[in-house]
Amino acid sequence: MGTEILVDMEAQITQQSPPAPIFNKPNCPVTLKFEDILYKIKIEHGGLFLKKKSKSQEKLILKGITGIVLPGEMLAMLGPSGSGKTTLLTALGGRLGGGGRLTGAITYNDKPFSTAMKRNTGFVTQDDILYPHLTVTETLVYTALLRLPKTLTKEQKAQHAEAVLTQLGLSRCRDSIIGGGLLRGISGGERKRVSIGQEMLINPSLLFLDEPTSGLDSTTAQRIVSTLWELANGGRTIVMTIHQPSSRLFYMFHKVLLLSEGSVLYFGKGSNALNYFSSVGFAPSVAMNPADFLLDLANGISTDDSEEDQTTIKQTLVCAYKDNLLESVKLEVGSGHNNQLHESIDDDKQLKRWSNTWWQQFHVLFRRGIKERKHESFSGLKIAQVLVIAILCGLLWWQSDINHIQDQVGLLFFYNGFWGFYPLFNAIFTFPQERVMLAKERSSGMYRLSSYFMALTLGDLPMELVLPTVFFTICYWMAGLKHTPGAFFSGLFVLLYSVLCTQGLGLAIGAVVMDMKSATTLGSVIMLAFLLACGFYVQHVPGFISWIKYVSVIQYSYKLSLLSQYKAGETYACGDMNCVVEDSPLIKAVGGLDGLGISVIAMAVMLVGYRLIAYIALMRIGVTKSTKLK
Template identity: 30%
Template sequence: MNLSSSSSFELCVKDLSILTNTNLKDTNQKKKYIINDINFSIKPGSIVAIMGASGCGKTTLLHSLAGINLNLQKEGEIEINGTELSKFKQKSLISYLRQDIIMIPYLTVRETLLFAAKLRLNSNIPAAKKLEIVEETILELGLSSCANSFIGNEWRSGISGGEKRRVALAIQLLQNPSILFCDEPTTGLDSFTSLALIQTLVALAKKGKTICISIHQPSSTIFELFDEILLLSKGEQIFFGTPDQSVKHFTNLNISFPSEANPADWLLDISTDNIQEENLIDRNLNFSKIWKNEGLKINSTSEIDEDNDSTLLNGEGLLENYFAFDGILKDNFLANKAEKTNLTIEEEENYSKNNNRASLIYQISTLTGRSVKIMFRDPLMFFGSVFEVIFFSVCVGLIFFQMPEDLAGIYSRKSILYLISSLQPYLFLIYMIYKLSEEIKVFDREREDNMYTVLAYFVSSFIANFPLQLLTCLLYSLILYFMTGLRFEGDLMQKIWNLGVFTAVNGALQLISTSFAYFTIAIFRDFTTASLFANFFYTFFALSSGFFVPYQIMPFFLSWIKDVSQVSFAYRILMSNEFENRIFECPGLLPEGSTQTIPQCIGNTSILQNGFNLNENFKNFIGLLGNFIFFTITTELKDVTIKIEKKGFTKTILDNVSVSFPAGKLSVILGPSGAGKSTLLKVLTNQPLNIPNLSKLTKTGETYFNDEIINDLSSVCSYVCQDDSHLIPSLTARETLRFAAFLRLPKNLTKEEKILRAEEILSLLDLNDCANVRVGSDIVKGLSGGEKRRLSIGIQMINDPLILVIDEPTSGLDSSTAKNLMMQLKVIAETGRTVICSIHQPRPDVFHHFDKVLLLSYGRVLFSGSNLNSYLHGIGFSIPSDNNTADYALSLSIIDHRNEESTLIFQKLVSKWKELGVHFEKALVPDSITNIEQEKNSNESHRKLQQQPKQLNSLIERIKLQQQKINFFNVLSILIKRSWINLKRQKNLFFARVFQIAVLGHCVVLLTFFQKLQFGQPFIQSRIGLLQHLSCGVIAGMVNCIISFPQLLNSFKFERTEKVYTSTAFLLSYSFIEIPFEILASLALNSVAFFYIGLRFSPLNFLLATISIFCSYNAGESIGIACFAIFGHVGFSIQVTSAFLSISTMLTGFLSVDNSLLLFDKISYLTPIRYVARILAINEFTDLEFTCTKREIAESTCFFNNGNVILELYKMDNLWFNFWVLILVTFLYRLIAFVVLTLKK
């Protein structure tokens, strides 16, 4: 990639310290430093590497250097060309590649880079040149083979983790920054790709850029490429200087440098020194003090020898040397290099003008095109939106099908107009909040990079989604209008006008919901808090409509809400559109031929009855638009082949793989990104394979364990995946391991022995220093990436499995920790266990300890045996003296699409292994696990774990012996305790669950809107509104499920694959945490309804109402559990559950007075809402007397004198039948959730 040098900047750090936020009032509180007293400078044209163990402060330092606010206290100065960073004006010249990767999963690699190029690169660069730059970048970073593959996520199969990191780096390089910060850019990359990537950064640095990276495990070749090294230990600076000076500095301290050692690994060993752990802090402080005394001398005498190697200055000589082992490869590289330097002077000048960003119109058009692609490529979200609208409108249309012009039809018209004004916009609001909570992560990351303006994002999102919203609005409006028989009378223009007003109101409500969603997400950023906030305020808006609480009895201090509420404006417009100046026939109320008109049948009377004024449509439309403006074991594989077929295209993931992994040995799978390593490990452990939607998976071959085919390996085999999302964010590292020990270890161990085992794992994986630190999440900072990785491995090591399979165990770890971890895995293997792991970039002194190496590339076996060096030499590939076996083998296994010679080398490796491989496999005859099992540790817990009979006939008997699970009730108590800690520590989830139901969601609203109930005619409508509100607790239950359940579901799915516990235990533990909140909410809500608002009280009434509302909440959570388990996709699950529950709220019997279609009347028997509404109504209205004023009698508006008449109108009777059926339905809903959770894998 040939990007010209831009403006040069020097970065200078003076006495920089970062502290955790402390209590300012406590003067005696000791300051806690994350990094302390850091001093260094980076000159233009140089690349500096920040090195140190996990948790030493590398990421925090990079965040500070990049100007990212961490809400931490800062001392000292960061200057760019002498200007304080906070005052530096050209922030667009700074790029930062974060450790966590956030990209759009539904775009291909090429599309991702092309959209980034359009938005990042200078607007003067032609489109063709931008495309050329993208293709060069793809070629340089080895992304050609996956250029047309989707980025992917947990729901859509995509590229590998290493490929994602290369794409993320490519995006940053497109911007041609002057200052580039990279946090662990080589994490997840193989050695060949890592070297090529660092060489690219070096080449960029030599063109005037200032580059600073953090790195864990640089190879010796990569280490030599750095101009300077900043070495940290426990947040303290212990060295800064050139790589050569670093070795000299520490050897002068009488620390010997081993021969043939990697200097980077040696430095990290010095900074961590795990052998003398108890003296670690003192030693590091000594190194820090020594550096403060000696560092100035070193830096004052350091000079870069620019004449030493002229090729190093352009960053390309080392890359040429890397290919020196083959003349053809080198010639091909030089040819490519010559082609890429052929740029005109004008083009070079264009590249350097970074400030000339794309115009607003270009940003909008580009973002719109991208949004449209994303929308169509996420079928669950796209078709889910259309399906939800059609399903909802058809169901509502059937419930209110062709409403008659009698009194029942008039009441039904009022109900459906309210539902149209409030319910569908609410569902759309919740859906949009979730959708935006996912999109905002990409927006925040791209906004940090100054890719586009907020206005461009907002406008493009509106344009891209408008056609879909218009389509759904038209479908919704037309289906509802004609199915329900709303006003369609008069001449053609009048009919068009009425239908147009109805459609316009629906469209405006949809836009307002979208704007409200943007408003809440802009404030809170996460779905949990934003949905809580939106739900609370939307409830106020909905109750101010005048439907449940007529305006004439609405509390005076709330009357202003109706003048700002979109629901109120919409309801008034729709009421006027339907009722104004209309007289209904009301058949059967008057003798045939009578010319009298009953007041109840006059449309204007219905409008005035709610406290509305006539002829205010224009005012209401203006108010509606105003809302929109405001809310903007010995294991063997035989002939295993895996293929994925989609649309006639076949992709081979594994191609006829035959390999054995002996017990008592440490076996590693070596290969570049995308080689099929993760797939092979999943096949070994019977893990489910992720395949794209609408694809067919074909698998042939068998997996044998001690010559037996065994399907259930959960008790003897542990699998550690690359993803750490299963970790519960609110637990500490120590708690995580202890809970894992309680759940996984056999019942013959005592609690103390299990705790001891967890502590052993903490020490084994060097997690003692962070043992009491919470795991953390995207929102709350916790463990570092490397610490999370070790914790995931620790969970699987708890039960000392016979077979331990780890996918990339050293990913994200510094080289010292990686070495210690691999050595521990070696020790575990020597106890008779089968240890298999995939690995990208092993350090040379670790590679020699591998007992067996499987070299895999593009799904094919290139080597499987113990002596890779001899094998390569035997087939004509001699390892250069300046290279190591692992790196050299990886370089041979990669097909470099920039030249044909690499393809020929790959084909030679494949053919040679087919010819010679059988001889190498025979040399490694798998030993029986039984014969080589050993005692390793003397402590009691480890002794009991390893204690096995001396003679076993088969592995199956061993499996049966290991399957000594702890009893169900112990598992349940452990899960309950873990869930409670998780909920209690996540304040947003805890308060969301409490306030959503008990306070904000219901109690505060009821206290605010519903005054003391009296016995006049207006209070009949208030009672019905209150009972309808109390009956619909299923929606609140579903929202609470959205907030808390998906996170727990991830942990459950992970632990279920390990058969740690059953779905019964999981669901019961969830219910034990859920049910107390539901009971408290029901009691609080009924206390308000009975003792403040004034529902008719008796102990029996209060008890029945409390149980009924509890059942409603519980059923809502059951529905949410079932949908999340079925679909997995949170957004789609929200749409499905929202549509289902919204339809069910119409089946209470209060809204649809006389349902003409028996279908939905029958369906209503399956919903808890029907029974809750009837129980509450019978309790309240039975024998209740109402009064009428003289004016109401004179105007014939005294409709009801007795509550029994109301019950007869709504056809509600038989209290105890409804109560017992409600109990049964609630139980059935939870049973359905259990069945779905159990069956869905």
């Protein structure tokens, strides 16, 4: 369904003239200022059970950082690992979470972070968080449909995606899948440009990038930074962290911020960096990459034969910055240009929180989810697994009848147990795998959690119900269960009902635990407890532990399966006489052939309750509140 719409959009686009670069200039230029930024986190001492009575210590991550970035400028933040680059970047981007305490002032055109500013800010994470089975075009079109305002038509949003795709040089790989892991797709540089393109769709005035050249070769890194340089020249304000750029890249940065252990060693034009450090007594002894020289200094390594230790060198450079540059930086911040946000987006009260309606978000997420997850749900391995087990069950229970009631009850219990574990473990992995994507897209304000959750839940229904239907159809008629339409369809309904309940349990466990190994272990323990307590293995369960069966999905689905096959008064051969079905010990162990309404209601409560737990658990992730300065 989603593919046809995308094809129609692409056809309409290609019939027109090639799109012009519509993002030469941002909606409104933004001046970013940050003054005396400090960030502290608390460090608890002791383990889980041995907590020290002394107060927890505070660790200073950022130590009074001041700077300004004007429209048309590209600021590169350099420093060794652990210097605070990413922390500062996320703070400036309004995405700093955690329990730390941030102080100082961060302003955007002399105003605090707001909904209007969030709409004009792009943030590219270090890791490219993309769906592997979508093509480049599909990735950008789906993002455009979600992020661009509802005032634009679907065709106009697709044209925006096409323009970005062309501007970033992705036309050659437009129909290639993203790939990832063991799935072959586009190159690392192309993947990075797709990530940048997703943010460029909103035509941001301010663009943040965390290590955009990480893991790329020098030529690809050069292309990425050249693209960013062109975007900056178009009037955007660009801030990035970068670990170890080449000399060619270094001289493309308009400004450089050098950090060491949270302190500033240099802030200013990149072309002036070497002259400044030479003026304070730290000059390279040989011709070398300026970035390498700056990183050596940030690590406390001097190129001369000085016997000073690393800590002394760092302290010397921090003091030199405060004595020589800090005052001029503060003057620049105080006299910085004060561009004003456009009137139409300046008033938060006139802005709605979401760019699109709930139904529009649901519709796009539903189509995208089906297209992405169908590859996993209908993989050849899973289909083969289900078919083999279904045929094996049919052969083992070949044409059994009611006189072999123990065998038939064993089959009913087996396939209820199998379809308890199978959808449970499929669902357990859903949210842990989706967590990073959900956090990224929700922090950008792309959609409501409710629209995402409903799209995922309903989108998985056809994929989750097809395989158990095929399994039941094959196994039912081969095993010779009751040959009536009523018995067949009621048994199928019970199985699918059970699958939905156990899927909900898996979603809840995955959402609460959010760790695949821990969630798998917990799911195994819970499902095994449900299996053991439902009355098939142990018919005389002690009273103090018999409560487990009342919360067991398998207990109720197993009982409903028995009710679909057997009616009170039916007889079967037991030795030389006939016995009624309800007197069978296997039937008595689950309370006989009554309690239909209670079982259906109990499973309905589980069907809704487990998903409600999963939804509530998801509310704690994905939305990064605007950074509050204290």
